Amino acid sequence: MFLEEIYITHTEQCIAERDKIRLKAELTSDVTEVMPYLNTVIKNAIFNRYAPLLSFTREFRLMVLYPQSLTMAKAVDRADARQILEWLKDLINDTWENRSSITPNFEKKIKPSVPQFYSWLPRTNCRQCGEASCLAFAALLLTGRQSIENCRPLFTPEYVKEREALTGVLNAIL
Ligand code: SF4
Known part of the structure; x- marks a missing residue:
């Protein structure tokens, strides 16, 4: 196995x-x-x-x-x-x-969605990024109108995995 x-x-x-x-x-x-x-x-x-x-x-x-x-x-x-x-x-x-x-696929297949981006955010709606909610931030991030750096809570040790996931996907699509 x-x-x-x-x-x-x-x-x-x-x-x-x-x-x-x-x-x-x-x-x-x-x-x-x-x-x-x-x-x-x-x-x-x-x-x-x-x-x-x-x-x-x-x-x-x-x-x-x-x-x-x-x-x-x-x-x-x-x-x-x-x-x-x-x-x-x-x-x-x-x-x-x-x-x-199986034919291996080394490329991304679909554009990530707002819910997927949202799932990687702290989801506390703290508004430190200047947006009304994490969901609003996720939507803007996906379309390149917000920057991941503006979510300061995401850069704390608690969210290291989520930050890596989000950064990895952002680097792949933008
Ligand atoms: S700073 Fe991050 S955690 Fe706070 S509302 Fe914005 S996206 Fe959500």
Whole structure:
């Protein structure tokens, strides 16, 4: 088996949807080589080969996959998150096993959406960026009318993964 396990290392309450959780997880193998194949297999994926990272959604859950870690937002609870991580582990293993019949895609496939950008922001609506809300900031960032540097909370250690994800995608699309 290529990937033995994806295990949760940290969970906390989602800021925007307080009945949901967000989490961090670690992978027992480096999946860098699988990412271009996953980019083909996962239809709504956004791949940044230089980061590298792969962001995608599973229904309403938002995930960013790194070589040996992962973040997930808007999971229902820990059990729901575990179920999704099990699905992802199987998908990674199946994709790797069948890679000879899959054409790897090293390019981004779709333009990221406002909800995806929003998911990487602190979502506190603190207005330090000068916008009325994080959602408004996300919409402006996506169209190049705002700068990531203007979200100061994103540059605190708490949001290092989200900042890397957002920076990676911004570098790929703008
Ligand atoms: S500064 Fe960042 S966290 Fe605060 S409202 Fe703007 S985008 Fe949201």
